[in-house]
Amino acid sequence: MGRRLRVFLRWGLEGRLWTFSLIFAFCFLWEILARLQVGSFFFWDFMVPPSKSLATFYSLLTQPPYQEYDILYHSGTTLWRAGVALMGGVLVAVPVGFALGWWRALDAVFTPLFEFLRPTPSLIFFPILILLFGTGSVSKIMASLIAVSFVMVINSLYGVKSTDSVLINSLRTMGASNADILRKAVLYSALPHIASGIRVSIGASILVIVSTEMIQGKEGLGFVIYFALDRLQFDHMWSGILATLLVGAGAVYLWQYVEKKVLKWHFETTARA
């Protein structure tokens, strides 16, 4: 193997070229197999060739035939629902997590309850939430909010607990008040944990919203996918799946970018340590 070849291979690794090539090769193989209808004919009815799904996706984006297939509108619905759930969950759960982390008695009394309830999937509460809040957006947002707040309570709790006790004690000996300690020490050691909690919560909230839309509803990406299944229009279904992928991955990657920018000080110090 020549040196040039090795340099080329290395260059492709760093620039994610091989990753993209792999994805492209996979799609290409899929396209060919689907066009030739290798093996069973029915299988390729569901696994629509990617080019066809992409064409449908584009046409649904630019000129949707009717409102049920308006991908842009339904992506927006899913996104705002997930966003409201995320914000609500963070606003409710972070103070609760701080309280549990700060007062040891509260922690000892309530954390076992939280830890026991945490594995309960929030989707199981969805039927109750339909009864309480109706079949519209609110019940879905509440189901997602439950999921988000469990993640955020636990993450901010551990964030507060991870504060260096030497730091707190020395601040206290130097005469700092509790508010000062919270603002100057605890907040900064909790922030990275809260940020990673938000990263997990973004994925969780979109997952719950899409699931509830599929179980019951008339709007959102989950509904689009299920609607297409009912009509056996699999290229439309694949464009719904593609939109879900774009929304989910886009939101998470956007947050990761923001996280790196905002918490630059944290990543720099941990990299050096």
Added chain:
Amino acid sequence: MRRALAEMYLTGKSYKLTTLCILFIFAGVYEFASRTHLGGLRLWIFFVPPSRILATFFSLLLDGTLLEHAVYSMMRVGAGLAIGVLLGTPLGLLIGWSRSLDLVIGPIVDLVRTFPKPALFPLLIVISGIGEVSKVILISFGIFFIVCINSIYGGRSIDRVLVASAKVMGATGAQIFTKIVIPYSLPYVSAGIRISLATSLTYLTFAEMLAAERGIGYLVLYSQRNYSYDTMFVGVMAMSLIGGSMVFAYLSLERRFLSWFYAMGRRGGDEMSGGA
């Protein structure tokens, strides 16, 4: 009196008592409010008094319906978890160990992890039917990426110098695997499995609510649609009992076998979780 209280405080018993007391007070207030229809009847049609929920729980447990639904749910989760872990762990370790695989396949795993997997369930139904297979595939597919990501972290954490020096001193592949690879990666793999336990229940509930004839998720949605609200709450209770005891059992296993890791003051990657 004060001494007794102080002793309870020091041993931590008072906290457990307080937790129980708070639960009882909550149940009491709930019972009272739902019996007297506090603030209007409308809300309390749904919120059955806890005594009735408990009575229904035991009657359903005794006549075997609850057990049947629970067994079906547990079987699906068990099969999905087993497949997901068995496939995800070796692949993740391999990706984490090899730097070029990490660079090529790592981003793809990361991308698919962010994808809300329930979106694929209608497709799975069409391909493999409404039966058990589509549910098990969904659960194992969802679990696979969590386990895989955590195993990638585990594979990355393996000390390369240690492996190289073991090789120089003539260790066989099996020895390297059991003496170096497993101790280094096990905490990460185990954290992945711990997170997957909760996540698998989310996928299970979703699949059972969308298309099933048995299972706890089906029971809850079905009884909501049939106005039998006590059964609905029994289903919710059963699901949280299953989830809580699964994770609790796993945590005690982890504490037993990974105590050396936690004694080092580290905590296996909770932040990589993908749960809901």
